[in-house]
Amino acid sequence: MSQNSHPTPLLYFVIVMCLFVGTVVTYKAATIDMGIWNPIVALAIACTKAVLVVLFFMHVRYSDKLTKVTVVAGFFWLMILITLSLSDYIGRGFQVAP
């Protein structure tokens, strides 16, 4: 059971509207050439949407500490996988060719 208040249908409605808006913004932003910022903006919006779903639809905002730690741990581990493998590929560019 939740510790504090429980989300209301109104809150859910607000969140889903935010998610819809976020989707439209992502789409529109992709049509504008912002160079290096395009993927960054797209991912930033996606992360925000994901955070909203996790906190409110999945009730993590109202959950105990263990659940919150679990969620953070999951993303942390995903980041280990992505960054360390990527570090190999990025690091290759700086080598002097034999």
Place this chain on the structure above:
Amino acid sequence: MEQQKGASTFGMWVFLLTELMMFGGLFASYLIYRLKFYAAWEAGSSSIDVHWGFINTLVLIGSSFTMAMAVWAAQKGDKNKQVMFLIGTMILGAAFLGIKGIEYKAKYDECHIPGHIIGKAFNASGGCMADGKVTGDIAKEFMEHQAEIHKPVPEAFAKQTADQTQIFFSFYFAMTGLHAFHMVIGLGLLGWLTLRASRGEFSGQYFTPVELGGLYWHFVDIVWIFLFPLLYLINRTHG
């Protein structure tokens, strides 16, 4: 009972962690190839229909809303609303899969399915025949798009890029395919939950299965929230 609910919810979160790492492997590989074959990733992304992807994203987000409402209704013990929202989620989920089917068929027609076992052999330059017209010529589309944004490329480069899109499509099908597989399982779960809800099994005292189903469904939604920009929106700029 309380201990069991806490345990079940925690167990579902741990399971979702494993799912995160599973999709994570695909995301990590995708990102590495995007770095290596950026032009091919751009070209491949441009050849999938962004409108369907956009609509599908809205559909799936909508289904997350109905799912959250279903959990709320279950906690309230409102049997009719529970069933209504669960069925609503299922309809939206099925719509998502239907649209995916349309997209996959388009790829099949355009000879963009990697390998040569399913459908026609992969062919991204020169196009292939479907319904009497030549379609799916990624090399040509790539050249035209680059010209549009005033960064023209030679034909040989466009051809090579088009050939490299086979890997993009491998990931496209692997990622959306794994996602669709999880949606099918989700639909099955939802069907089972709807059946139990219609029998009045859930109330404020006990609505754990609906909550767990919700967690699973929202997770599948989150995966798509990332898949959409990563697969469909790599380069949609116009000159």
Place this chain on the structure above:
Amino acid sequence: MPAKHYLNDNYGIRSWLLTKDHKRIAILYLCTITFFFFLGGMFAALIRLELLTPEGDLFHSDTYNKLFTMHGVNMIFFFLIPSVPAVLGNFILPIMLGAKDLAFPKINLLSWYIFIVGAGFGLAALIGGGVDTGWTFYTPLSTGYVRTPVIVLAVGILIAGFASIFTGLNFIVTTHRMRAPGMTWGRLPLMVWANYAASLIMILGTPVIAITLILVALERGFHIGVFDPKLGGDPVLFQHMFWFYSHPAVYIMILPGMGVISEIVTCFSRKRVFGYTFIAFSSIAIAVFGFVVWAHHMFVAGISTYSALVFSLLSFAVAIPSAVKVFNWTATMYKGSVSLETPMLYALAFIGLFTIGGLTGLFLAALGTDIHIHDTYFVVAHFHYVMVGGMVTAYLGGIHFWWPKMTGKMYPEAPAKLAALITFIGFNLTFFPQFILGYLGMPRRYHAYPPEFQVLNVLSSAGASVLAVGFIMPLVYFLWSLKFGEAAGDNPWDAKGLEWQTTSPPPTHNFHEVPIVTEDPYNYGEEANVVH
């Protein structure tokens, strides 16, 4: 022995195949993985037979490739990974926590069935001729060139992986949510800490190899390009994804073994374990650090030098928590009252052999030396020292330690001590020469070698036959003990810990009353000094 216990509570095959009792499931796993241990061992025997002579005269090279592949796959995926967690962990963890069962008993049973299905695929691949790519399945050999049942085996391994995931999930939730009243984290037996840490690895790492094997199967089946350079893919990417799991996998294998050793050392030194907090946290540290060192398997594969540097440094760091444990176990024995029953013999062997194995890992972690000894018998010796000298030794020690609890019978002590000694001698004779062979340059996975290496190879094969005897003996006397063994009491070792407060064998619900924990797990002797 009590009149009614978990073994005779219910009779009939259905009561076993549909059981939800974690203890029975542990026994099911025990039987299954013992079969795979001896299957894998059979392949090892054939390998060592071939390597008696420098020429490749016993088997064709392709067949030899299948031998070492099937040896590795069976030992790693169908024996080592489940060994301590699924057998000893399943049996003892809930009892150590004071719980009636694991958090999800049905999922526990499901995990065994999933394992059976996965292992079945493995056997199917064997019957289909066996796979010859090496247990590492490197692409594009595995996806584009060999004609062996790679997909069947890959699917089997990934299914068995899910069994591992469900076991880990169960352990984590149980440890967090189902401890008996008074059982705080600081009072958990170290076996629990070790299995918990291993479970973290199981759930975070296994999914990555699952998806990697799926991609391998897809690439092989449908000729799509993912890892095959001909189709534009990157073989090194496969290695990254593969080792992201397979390196932490070795910690899945060793951590529970270390947990067993902690339990045995403290009991047979009659002394509270030294540095409980350090050992507990070092288990977590190994689990975490173990995830950031995987590319040390890829130093010569073409990764960037800078990345290699980082991974090398981290690989040195991961040795530290393991060393902490070795120091703590040794300190536990110091001024303790050490008695040399069979479990303690295995524990002592573990400490020595694991230290050698761990230290030789550092040679491999160093970039410069790795260039020379990568893919040689040095690597083979290193991992057998940690896996067999470490893990299998710990597993056997644990089986001996908890056998009376699990079966209510004592195994015969004299043959057991003899078997431990034979195993120790056989093991060192088999694998120590391999360090020298590797240093001298003999490559691994070759069935023929230059004649100057023959003496060392003969020593190694001779050792293997001794080792085989050492492994077969327990099988014989454990089975003997089931019928003819002495009845063990509730606590034949006079050990601390909740599992020894209940009967041998335990009742189906583990305890007749829910235990309330008020003291530290290891308050041996008169040292009631620090009581929390």
